[in-house]
Amino acid sequence: MSAATDRGPVIRITGLHKSFGSTEVLKGIDLEVERGEVLCIIGASGSGKSTLLRCVNLLETPTSGSIVVSGHEMTDPDVDIDAARRGIGMVFQQFNLFANLNVLGNLTIAQRRALGRSQEEAERIARENLARVGLADRESANPAQLSGGQQQRVAIARSLSMQPAVMLFDEPTSALDPELVGDVLDVMRGLAAEGMTMLVVTHEIQFAREIADRVLFVDQGVITEIGPPEDVIGNPKEPRTREFLSRVL
Numbered sequence: 001m002s003a004a005t006d007r008g009p010v011i012r013i014t015g016l017h018k019s020f021g022s023t024e025v026l027k028g029i030d031l032e033v034e035r036g037e038v039l040c041i042i043g044a045s046g047s048g049k050s051t052l053l054r055c056v057n058l059l060e061t062p063t064s065g066s067i068v069v070s071g072h073e074m075t076d077p078d079v080d081i082d083a084a085r086r087g088i089g090m091v092f093q094q095f096n097l098f099a100n101l102n103v104l105g106n107l108t109i110a111q112r113r114a115l116g117r118s119q120e121e122a123e124r125i126a127r128e129n130l131a132r133v134g135l136a137d138r139e140s141a142n143p144a145q146l147s148g149g150q151q152q153r154v155a156i157a158r159s160l161s162m163q164p165a166v167m168l169f170d171e172p173t174s175a176l177d178p179e180l181v182g183d184v185l186d187v188m189r190g191l192a193a194e195g196m197t198m199l200v201v202t203h204e205i206q207f208a209r210e211i212a213d214r215v216l217f218v219d220q221g222v223i224t225e226i227g228p229p230e231d232v233i234g235n236p237k238e239p240r241t242r243e244f245l246s247r248v249l
């Protein structure tokens with residue numbers, strides 16, 4: 001990364017609108033995320049949280065507005081989108097592991113294909129990241145042999161192996177049995193403590209309160225409240241935030 005892109009926010013979103021057909025889902029989002037910041041995004045189902053995250057790495061094309069990630073203007077028609085996306089890791093509710101590859105293969109394939117790393121280097125980086133998520137001993141397992149929580153940790157390690165500048169998490173624990181949630185949250189706590197820049201959509205409100213530098217509440221495609229967790233979760237100003245929290249806490 002060049003020196004120029006090391007300054008200023010890692011993510012800068014300005015005037016972001018997104019419609020599907022005639023339905024406007026994001027209605028003007030402005031947001032800056034600083035390097036090392038953990039931003040948790042909360043809000044009711046259907047409020048546009050996933051769409052917001054998916055616009056950041058252009059899984060959805062914004063209808064209007066600008067998104068700059070690590071100096072890449074994502075919405076510039078001339079952007080090298082593959083290069084820009086390489087700096088953005090994304091972890092979904094569903095783990096999307098390659099069922100036909102073992103754990104190590106899941107962690108090396110994109111490193112080899114997208115980054116051109118040698119097998120040896122890709123394996124070295126994969127093993128470092130498996131250790132980071134507590135699965136150093138499972139590199140030869142097939143995804144089907146792992147619990148959901150282990151599969152999600154493999155998915156996180158796979159993203160980390162690309163050495164992204166930003167990690168996006170979209171409800172990473174929502175598909176997990178309750179007893180498996182803690183290990184995944186622990187991995188995310190570790191990343192936050194290491195200074196990873198993270199955008200986390202979550203329904204785990206206590207977790208958000210604990211790890212977030214700022215919490216963002218989205219309602220019907222608009223940021224209605226953003227600030228430190230002790231304000232947005234602990235002492236929300238907006239009636240809509242209070243109403244949401246009273247339902248989920």
Ligand code: ADP
Nearest residue numbers: 020021025043044045046047048049050051052
């Ligand atoms: P959240 O993640 O907060 O639950 P989403 O961003 O998934 O919300 O969805 C916001 C709204 O956009 C919902 O009404 C959803 O039905 C709609 N939506 C999301 N993706 C699409 C799509 N690909 N096509 C049409 N509508 C969509």
Ligand code: MG
Nearest residue numbers: 049050051170
């Ligand atoms: Mg969603």
